[in-house]
Amino acid sequence: MRDWIDVELVKLLRQNARQSLAELARRLKMAGPSVSERLKRLEESGAVSGYTATVNPEAWGYTLTALVRLRPFPGQLKTLEARLIATPQVIECDKVTGEDCFIARLALHHIQELDEILDGLSELASTASSIVKSSPVQRRLPPLQPRD
Template identity: 40%
Template sequence: MPDNQHITLDRTDEAILQALQTDGRMSTADLARTVSLSASATADRVRRLVDAGVITGYVATVAAPALGYPITAFVRLAYPSGNYKPLHDLLDVTPEVIEAHHVTGNDCFIMKVLARSMSDLERITGRIATLGTITTSVVYSSPLTGRRLSPA
């Protein structure tokens, strides 16, 4: 679905989205009971939401510290070139960068980085700094993560 296209959803579609954002592993039967439809009608609606690009996938949410990444940081990069291939190449070989966004303003990119330690963060940011000026903000805590979306 193109970025500027908006799909019209009814209340049942919205209820399906809310339920699946709360529990993406919910069975079709449980989802059907939640939204007061038959299982086949619910499955059809979910398939339509997938086909329309509203539902883009299902994922497991994992705790980074449990996997050995207790440090989260946001790294802003002022990238002096319009050739983004070196950045894309770096992102391809740096799995600790879990998000990267091209943004407006003084910085060109904002990246979310996970690290094993402060020295590991220094190593990762040192690699990013080879591309331009960086500013790093280490996360103390995250009072809001993964907010569910409702239609605009």
């Protein structure tokens, strides 16, 4: 069972995963051991599965983001999936229903890099790509609510 305290704890961690247990306890108006136990329970249940730093790709020279829809050629689904996993510029990829089987998000230094990657995928799938102009909604959590 997750209650409002669990929801608030996860929200605080999403804001800053480096907060100390003491700081989390202070902000939740709880004792440190209680917060520690809740966090351990959330981790063990899989509700919280990791802590990470948010990185600005532009600060690392990735000035372009592309979305690529991929429709594998017959018999190439597993090979294409493996190639996408092995391509480091693919920063996210979803297997989807519909005409396309994959939608991949790529971080790129320059437009020529997109051509190089698509050339390497062209033997496995047909592709359609779009350059991202902006991302008004960044990856975020769905609304969290207590549950039974």
